[in-house]
Amino acid sequence: MEILLSAVAAGVIGALGPWVVARVPEPDEPDDDKRTYADISRPRWLSPVLGVVAAAFAGAVAWGTDLPALMPAWVLVTGVGAWLSYVDIRTRLLPYAIVAPLYMATWALVGLAALIEQDVQILVRALIANVVVYVIFRVLYEIGRYFGGALGYGDVRLAAVLALVLGPLGPQVTLAGLYAGFLVGAVAGVVLSLARLIDRKSFAFGQYLVLGAVVGATWGPALYGS
Numbered sequence: 001m002e003i004l005l006s007a008v009a010a011g012v013i014g015a016l017g018p019w020v021v022a023r024v025p026e027p028d029e030p031d032d033d034k035r036t037y038a039d040i041s042r043p044r045w046l047s048p049v050l051g052v053v054a055a056a057f058a059g060a061v062a063w064g065t066d067l068p069a070l071m072p073a074w075v076l077v078t079g080v081g082a083w084l085s086y087v088d089i090r091t092r093l094l095p096y097a098i099v100a101p102l103y104m105a106t107w108a109l110v111g112l113a114a115l116i117e118q119d120v121q122i123l124v125r126a127l128i129a130n131v132v133v134y135v136i137f138r139v140l141y142e143i144g145r146y147f148g149g150a151l152g153y154g155d156v157r158l159a160a161v162l163a164l165v166l167g168p169l170g171p172q173v174t175l176a177g178l179y180a181g182f183l184v185g186a187v188a189g190v191v192l193s194l195a196r197l198i199d200r201k202s203f204a205f206g207q208y209l210v211l212g213a214v215v216g217a218t219w220g221p222a223l224y225g226s
Helices: 002-015 017-021 046-064 068-091 096-117 121-147 153-169 171-194 206-224
Strands: none
Touching: 002 017, 002 046, 002 068, 017 046, 017 068, 046 068, 046 206, 068 096, 068 153, 068 206, 096 121, 096 153, 121 153, 121 171, 153 171, 153 206, 171 206
């Protein structure tokens, strides 16, 4: 039942994506080839697709994790993560107007999980993961600025959000989630670059971060006994 409820709740959030994205303010200085958020939100197939993706992600996490109290946070992250993945693919941007509220709401839900479980370590692990992951991604971002890396600052923010829901599951799970994202993103980037379907210097990475986090949360606890 928990798996079904999580999938349905995340699916509803995911399906609301086009309505929300269409109302996101445009950046002050967008690239010349950037499509508007309203424009990319128009396809009729988008709402059900985002809903299905979010439902699949949340259902997988609910199946793999042994911390049910954390599922409301995961439901939110997978639902909104589906929006952000799509937006990043289409615009190579992760809008602050979505990521910032997601960060605050995720903290609130992680705090709720700690309250339900009466375990302050949930908050401590989330905080440690948040800080460590942010620092690592910030360093990678700064290095990439000088060597033509594809990692954007939006990816840094998104990684910090994902760390909040991975951290309470343990450091090994957090590492697995981040490593999976980098591994899948690296392989996809090489393949798409060789096929000349993308420019490796403007590579959308957000969807791989979300997917990696889901993989880590789904199979990490079983692999590491968390």
